[in-house]
Amino acid sequence: MSIVVNELTKYYGAQSAIDSLSFEIRGGEIVGLLGPNGAGKTTTMKILAGYIEDFQGEAKIAGLNVRQEALAVKRLLGYLPEHNPLYLDMYVREYLEFIRSIFGTNGSGPQVEHIIEETGLSKECHKKIGALSKGYRQRVGLAQALINNPEILILDEPTSGLDPNQLVEIRQLIRRLGEEKTVIFSSHIMQEVQALCDRVIILNKGKIVADERIDQIDRLLHPGTIVVVEFDRDIEPESITVPKLTNVKKLSTGRFQLAFAGKSDQRREVFDYAVSRKIRILEMRQEKSSIEDVFQVLTK
Amino acid sequence: MWAVFRKEINVFFTSLTGFVVIGVFLIVLGLIMWVFPEYSVLNYNYATLEQLFTIAPMVFLFLIPAICMRSFSEERQTGTLEILFTKPLSTWDIILGKYFGAIFLVILSLLPTILYYYTLYQLGSPVGNIDGGEVVGSYIGLFLLSAIFVAIAIFSSVLSRNQIVAFLLAALLCFTIFWGFSFISTIPVFLGSLDEIIQKFGIDYHYRAISQGVVDTRDLLYFVSAICIFLVLTQYLLKLQRK
Numbered sequence: 001m002s003i004v005v006n007e008l009t010k011y012y013g014a015q016s017a018i019d020s021l022s023f024e025i026r027g028g029e030i031v032g033l034l035g036p037n038g039a040g041k042t043t044t045m046k047i048l049a050g051y052i053e054d055f056q057g058e059a060k061i062a063g064l065n066v067r068q069e070a071l072a073v074k075r076l077l078g079y080l081p082e083h084n085p086l087y088l089d090m091y092v093r094e095y096l097e098f099i100r101s102i103f104g105t106n107g108s109g110p111q112v113e114h115i116i117e118e119t120g121l122s123k124e125c126h127k128k129i130g131a132l133s134k135g136y137r138q139r140v141g142l143a144q145a146l147i148n149n150p151e152i153l154i155l156d157e158p159t160s161g162l163d164p165n166q167l168v169e170i171r172q173l174i175r176r177l178g179e180e181k182t183v184i185f186s187s188h189i190m191q192e193v194q195a196l197c198d199r200v201i202i203l204n205k206g207k208i209v210a211d212e213r214i215d216q217i218d219r220l221l222h223p224g225t226i227v228v229v230e231f232d233r234d235i236e237p238e239s240i241t242v243p244k245l246t247n248v249k250k251l252s253t254g255r256f257q258l259a260f261a262g263k264s265d266q267r268r269e270v271f272d273y274a275v276s277r278k279i280r281i282l283e284m285r286q287e288k289s290s291i292e293d294v295f296q297v298l299t300k
Numbered sequence: 301m302w303a304v305f306r307k308e309i310n311v312f313f314t315s316l317t318g319f320v321v322i323g324v325f326l327i328v329l330g331l332i333m334w335v336f337p338e339y340s341v342l343n344y345n346y347a348t349l350e351q352l353f354t355i356a357p358m359v360f361l362f363l364i365p366a367i368c369m370r371s372f373s374e375e376r377q378t379g380t381l382e383i384l385f386t387k388p389l390s391t392w393d394i395i396l397g398k399y400f401g402a403i404f405l406v407i408l409s410l411l412p413t414i415l416y417y418y419t420l421y422q423l424g425s426p427v428g429n430i431d432g433g434e435v436v437g438s439y440i441g442l443f444l445l446s447a448i449f450v451a452i453a454i455f456s457s458v459l460s461r462n463q464i465v466a467f468l469l470a471a472l473l474c475f476t477i478f479w480g481f482s483f484i485s486t487i488p489v490f491l492g493s494l495d496e497i498i499q500k501f502g503i504d505y506h507y508r509a510i511s512q513g514v515v516d517t518r519d520l521l522y523f524v525s526a527i528c529i530f531l532v533l534t535q536y537l538l539k540l541q542r543k
Contacts (some may be wrong), residue, residue, distance in 0.1 A: 052542060053542060054543045071390065072388075074387055074388040077386070081383065081386070085382060085383060087378075088378070088382065094310065099495060101302075101386065
């Protein structure tokens with residue numbers, strides 16, 4: 001089931017939270033929504049989930065208009081809001097049964113027991129939600145989002161505030177869910193996005209600054225190839241002459257970042273150059289720009 | 301709507317609020333009706349439930365805001381309202397679920413007082429010497445009055461995230477709408493000219509009319525419209541807050 005967003009704009013007073021966002025997410029994709037605080041990630045998710053009704057532009061989920069067919073859209077969605085709000089006085093099972101009862105007993109969704117098992121809550125389901133640790137509360141939040149067996153999952157920072165073990169578990173769960181569902185989630189953790197997503201959309205100040213497949217993300221910064229090399233002595237950057245070299249950046253004494261046009265490996269050429277000039281190479285590696293670099297450059 | 305209704309009832313009784321509310325209501329009324337000599341029916345020598353219907357609105361003035369103060373303010377405070385609004389529920393489903401949940405609790409607290417009626421019926425000399433029509437009218441009046449109080453208290457709980465503020469606002473609004481207009485009408489400027497019209501804006505005027513055993517459609521219309529006004533305002537505010 002697809003999500004189509006067209007010219008989505010939302011103003012808070014005179015300030016725009018998101019400005020003419022357009023993107024399309026195909027069924028079965030896991031898409032990460034990245035951006036600094038205040039970039040508009042949560043606003044976008046709230047609009048898609050049907051919480052914010054006052055916006056300009058158009059958002060469609062599975063062909064249904066989010067504004068006009070809100071109730072039908074909400075039946076298809078699972079949504080985990082930011083900060084994972086929960087009724088702390090309710091028991092885990094009681095809460096999940098309540099959420100399920102909203103969808104009506106004749107819904108085709110899996111039973112509460114199945115969801116409890118799937119989210120690893122079996123041992124905790126007799127406890128009050130207020131008595132659970134943060135990791136288990138996060139599971140309860142995910143469980144309520146899954147209770148109607150949604151085709152589309154919208155998760156707003158599902159892993160924030162978890163310890164490393166809980167993080168791994170929740171990520172595994174999201175990955176498993178992503179095998180059959182369309183998942184859109186926001187995160188601050190770059191490695192997480194890299195590990196989980198098929199595609200990443202980076203927002204900054206309400207606009208999309210990047211929308212790329214995750215394996216292509218390094219292309220955004222450097223369309224060519226980067227080689228970092230350290231020579232045994234300092235030389236003038238201008239004196240380096242290697243075929244296809246487009247730019248030389250001095251990192252420290254004797255250390256250079258060389259940018260080349262094209263995707264071919266240029267380390268042999270750099271080696272030949274050093275030999276011809278009788279310079280010794282102490283270190284050389286081809287570098288890929290990480291998603292952090294891309295994020296930092298694009299959202300500066 | 302029924303999912304929210306059932307949840308509200310469950311929360312009332314798992315958090316003990318329900319038991320405390322019903323307990324406090326019955327203890328206060330029981331003491332005043334049967335124990336304190338100044339008001340006690342046993343010293344009054346007439347088989348009447350007048351005390352019940354005079355005291356109950358005052359008790360409800362505090363109890364109903366206490367029941368309803370958390371209904372929206374807590375959900376806004378903790379963010380759970382976002383969960384409800386992103387499930388296939390309309391705003392009216394949520395408001396009416398909460399409204400009828402509180403009404404149900406009010407009915408539960410009123411039901412045991414039927415025992416008072418039975419007791420007085422038996423105590424009457426001869427047995428059964430009690431004005432049944434007046435009692436039925438008064439019950440209807442009391443129910444409608446509490447239905448307005450619930451609507452006001454739910455409306456107040458949308459106004460603030462702070463439960464105490466919501467409680468105080470609700471109590472103040474209930475007081476003003478119940479007695480306030482009667483007090484205003486006694487200001488000398490209005491006497492003889494506008495005093496009756498002003499009184500008609502208050503609940504007191506219509507409550508007393510129904511308590512006499514005459515269920516007039518004009519009074520019914522007053523109660524129903526007041527409830528609708530506060531619920532519509534609630535819906536409007538909720539919509540504003542989601543912007």
